[in-house]
Amino acid sequence: MDKLKPDPSLLKPMRMFAGLDAAALQAVMEHGQARHVPKGGTVFKQGDQATTCHALIDGRIKIQHTTLDGQQMLVQFVGPGEMYGTLAMFLAGYPGDAVAVTDSVELLWSVDTMKNLMLTYPQIAMNTMAMLGDRLEDLQTRVRQLSTQRVERRVAYALLRLAQQAGRAVSDGVEISFPLSRQDLAEMTGTTLHTVSRILSAWESDGLTAGGRQQIVVVKPDALLAIAEDLPRPKPC
Amino acid sequence: MDKLKPDPSLLKPMRMFAGLDAAALQAVMEHGQARHVPKGGTVFKQGDQATTCHALIDGRIKIQHTTLDGQQMLVQFVGPGEMYGTLAMFLAGYPGDAVAVTDSVELLWSVDTMKNLMLTYPQIAMNTMAMLGDRLEDLQTRVRQLSTQRVERRVAYALLRLAQQAGRAVSDGVEISFPLSRQDLAEMTGTTLHTVSRILSAWESDGLTAGGRQQIVVVKPDALLAIAEDLPRPKPC
DNA sequence: AAATAAATTTGATCCACATCAAATATTTCA
DNA sequence: TGAAATATTTGATGTGGATCAAATTTATTT
Structure with missing residues (x-):
């Protein structure tokens, strides 16, 4: 320091x-x-x-x-x-x-x-x-x-938000530019790492996302946005 | 006005x-x-x-x-x-x-x-x-x-908080001093009026609370506190 | 007082997701 | 390189509470 x-x-x-x-x-x-x-x-x-x-x-x-x-x-x-x-x-x-x-x-x-x-x-x-x-x-x-939406939607929202705040363009999409575990996403969205893992697996097999250990790439933001629905509005100012 | x-x-x-x-x-x-x-x-x-x-x-x-x-x-x-x-x-x-x-x-x-x-x-x-x-x-x-606790606990917490913010001593306990519907409590705690109603019914038959239409009396705050656990700390200043 | 509206209760059913339990990758360290 | 630690995936099972559906109670209006 x-x-x-x-x-x-x-x-x-x-x-x-x-x-x-x-x-x-x-x-x-x-x-x-x-x-x-x-x-x-x-x-x-x-x-x-x-x-x-x-x-x-x-x-x-x-x-x-x-x-x-x-x-x-x-x-x-x-x-x-x-x-x-x-x-x-x-x-x-x-x-x-x-x-x-x-x-x-x-x-x-x-x-x-x-x-x-x-x-x-x-x-x-x-x-x-x-x-x-x-x-x-x-x-x-x-x-x-948390009061009104299902887990998948909350995770989609969180991921899109991270992508716009800390996204880095890579060949196949936008990558979250720092180490992000399934556990992290679970703690952000009020669920368990198991459920996050299942959701990401599903998305990955549908080609919406890609990723590895502590790393996620958003491949089809539009598709995620459709899931999130409750859109992260671009912040003014 | x-x-x-x-x-x-x-x-x-x-x-x-x-x-x-x-x-x-x-x-x-x-x-x-x-x-x-x-x-x-x-x-x-x-x-x-x-x-x-x-x-x-x-x-x-x-x-x-x-x-x-x-x-x-x-x-x-x-x-x-x-x-x-x-x-x-x-x-x-x-x-x-x-x-x-x-x-x-x-x-x-x-x-x-x-x-x-x-x-x-x-x-x-x-x-x-x-x-x-x-x-x-x-x-x-x-x-x-919302992320980690069951509905009953959240409702207990909300009710205790209302009681300390807007409670009025009555013969059998502390009454919320304004009209408060089951729907209101549901919207405060992220659940449905049905679930709130069931919870209040159960509490009422156990003697923890009493109440009627748009009105709730907390009869045994200690028992509710035990349910809420995550205690509403008295605010300083 | 009867009719209408609003709030509450209660029952029956269903499913999203937690929980329990392992297996499998990936990374770090000796 | 092998062993230990950390992340991730996937399966099986159970349940809290939403949802659907009425009945009932209480308040308001005419």
Whole structure:
């Protein structure tokens, strides 16, 4: 976890810092630190006192909750340019674990620092609220799906979403660009790895998807979309 | 929907305006309007351009989403002192319908006004983020429950939560203080009114609950808590 | 008070998916 | 390279709860 040289231009494309002038970005950058997180490394742990908030520069982080009875739930995959651990600023502790699924580089700030930055530059707070709003919408979609839709549809939706967030074009379709297990997909969609495996097997024999160990290629997005129906709308802004 | 005389002291106990001085509260109040909403009245509708945000003074409002295929989902019951329609400030439109389940009195502000207030008094933005954070936690709990728990447990949890938020002590227990149908409970917990009815019947014959049409009394909270297990933690602050 | 509408209860049936149980790949490590 | 660990696939079985279908109770309207 080495320190790296921070560069204010990194913040420019981030939604949380949209609309800030160069001086403000400079101030934000000066208060943050950059560091490297190796694959498998833990950024923060569920329940710990929240002392930091984070922006991902490169790599992929997964946020995972564990219930009292040991059930795992995969809350989100964080990609470059996205913030994480922000929510914890306003709660007692981190609501989940943050683990790097690939080698990653992040910026981090102390919670106090970020709160002060928000008070100094209220635009950061406004941007953060918009981000929290989107996450609320996502979760509401998830609740709705769990309440009313069958597993196959939920898995199709999750996969399409991953493809558009972290897809890489390959010869036969779009590949999820980081290691993704059947177990991960199960935890994202509220089912078991067995059911996910069966679904993917069926899709594979119909030519909708391909893949191997911890790796999935979406071959026919349209067909998946037809299954998902409840379409992942392209996010504005 | 008559206009009522606004009184800044109404804002004092509200979380959104915590930590503001008298002058700030005065300013907030001056920009808002009070009005009465009759039982069954609609405050805003899903999909409409979001132009207002709201605080409930008295009564009870339910927020309900309708899916494309007509499925209903009950997102939350709003009680006195709580804000609603706040999220819409940061989204394209209102994510759901807001309907009064009892005669209600609310304050409302235009979105632009509230955004300006937030920029002027960043503490409002900080408070709002904390509230959004709590709602995110709630939704994550709901997703976790839908993913991993049986219906009976989810219904027990929902009922206990309603009892602590809107319970009124009666001779034989704690009564939910507003009309609540089996259908409502079903939409809150991702099941059908039939299943909720069966569960309540079973509880009633075991003496855990009592109730009638659109009305439920929790007779043995401890027994329900044992069923819910995944305990609703009393919210701090 | 009778007629209509809305909410609730209860029974019977069915199936999507969890669970139980192994076998088979694939990767990592000694 | 062989052994151990980790992922994945696939089969067999059971069940929680949805769905279909009425009957019953309670509230509202005329």
